[in-house]
Amino acid sequence: MKPITFPAEFDPLVEQFSNLAERRYSCRSFSGAPLPANAGTRLVAAITSLNHITPVPLRLALFDAAELRRRNLFTTGTYGMIRRPAAYLAGITAPASTRDWLEFGRVMQSTLMLATYLDIQSCWIGGVFDRRTCGRILDLSAEEKVPAVVALGLAAGRRTLRDRLVRWSSGKGARRPIEELCFHHRWGDSFDPSRRTDLAPLLENLRRAPSASNRQPWRVVVRENQLDLYLVRTPGYQRLVPAVDLQAIDMGIAASHLEWSARERGIKMSWGDPPPQVSADAEPILTAILNTEA
Ligand SMILES: Cc1cc2nc3c(=O)[nH]c(=O)nc-3n(C[C@H](O)[C@H](O)[C@H](O)COP(=O)(O)O)c2cc1C
Numbered sequence: 197m198k199p200i201t202f203p204a205e206f207d208p209l210v211e212q213f214s215n216l217a218e219r220r221y222s223c224r225s226f227s228g229a230p231l232p233a234n235a236g237t238r239l240v241a242a243i244t245s246l247n248h249i250t251p252v253p254l255r256l257a258l259f260d261a262a263e264l265r266r267r268n269l270f271t272t273g274t275y276g277m278i279r280r281p282a283a284y285l286a287g288i289t290a291p292a293s294t295r296d297w298l299e300f301g302r303v304m305q306s307t308l309m310l311a312t313y314l315d316i317q318s319c320w321i322g323g324v325f326d327r328r329t330c331g332r333i334l335d336l337s338a339e340e341k342v343p344a345v346v347a348l349g350l351a352a353g354r355r356t357l358r359d360r361l362v363r364w365s366s367g368k369g370a371r372r373p374i375e376e377l378c379f380h381h382r383w384g385d386s387f388d389p390s391r392r393t394d395l396a397p398l399l400e401n402l403r404r405a406p407s408a409s410n411r412q413p414w415r416v417v418v419r420e421n422q423l424d425l426y427l428v429r430t431p432g433y434q435r436l437v438p439a440v441d442l443q444a445i446d447m448g449i450a451a452s453h454l455e456w457s458a459r460e461r462g463i464k465m466s467w468g469d470p471p472p473q474v475s476a477d478a479e480p481i482l483t484a485i486l487n488t489e490a
Pocket of ligand 1: 220221222223224277319320321322323324344362366368369404405406407408409410442445446449
């Protein structure tokens with residue numbers, strides 16, 4: 197991955213990423229209030245700057261949910277699980293390889309985390325939504341698609357019953373133990389976070405990342421100055437939304453958590469080629485090369 201460098205509007209993430217990773221959760225019951233003016237302006241400014249530097253066709257767009265409702269562009273049924281958001285962040289891309297899915301997840305998640313910093317709640321929507329209408333509004337070319345959107349807004353005082361059910365069905369946002377996600381030096385060798393106090397906070401933030409249906413398909417082999425990232429796919433999951441590689445997007449999201457966490461701690465990190473194949477069910481994705489002396 198030859199990732200883009202984020203513009204200055206994203207700098208708050210460097211200062212307090214761990215805190216934001218802890219605060220963020222998938223909000224499915226919004227109050228219906230519009231985005232606060234200052235927060236909305238900052239978010240739009242960040243997206244505009246980002247769109248200037250992302251390589252074509254990756255770009256983001258922000259929709260006002262009230263405007264969409266007024267023009268009857270999204271039916272309530274389509275977004276039935278998510279109640280009364282203020283806006284939708286849509287990502288547009290024309291994915292040709294895993295790298296494109298990774299970059300999509302990385303850019304969208306960074307923007308979502310900036311929203312978190314601005315006290316705006318969020319929820320990724322990669323499952324059922326009206327992709328066709330979304331494409332029409334954005335005037336997409338034949339190759340372009342909107343793989344996922346993010347609902348944004350202010351949280352309602354109470355969660356809807358549906359919200360509580362969805363949350364319950366995805367394990368209440370619980371995460372796999374770090375020992376299940378990370379290995380020490382070699383695939384399968386147990387990892388003890390207390391032996392890598394330099395990297396444990398980064399891995400903890402990776403573990404806090406959201407993932408489609410909370411499947412947490414990321415695995416990491418922790419080496420001396422390198423993290424090898426693998427994707428262990430959930431069998432049959434790709435059939436849910438065949439045109440979109442949700443679990444590759446999950447890997448991009450996890451990569452963004454690692455990257456911002458490294459920057460927060462002053463650790464220099466760069467992305468390298470996929471690591472070697474180590475197991476039949478683990479797809480090599482990326483290596484994170486670290487300079488812990490920095
Ligand atoms: C790529 C992606 C797609 C998602 N799609 C949906 C969705 O369609 N509907 C939904 O309610 N939640 C969706 N989610 C939210 C996850 O279910 C949620 O992140 C996960 O259960 C973990 O909970 P948390 O975000 O509160 O930590 C999605 C998350 C990701 C990363």
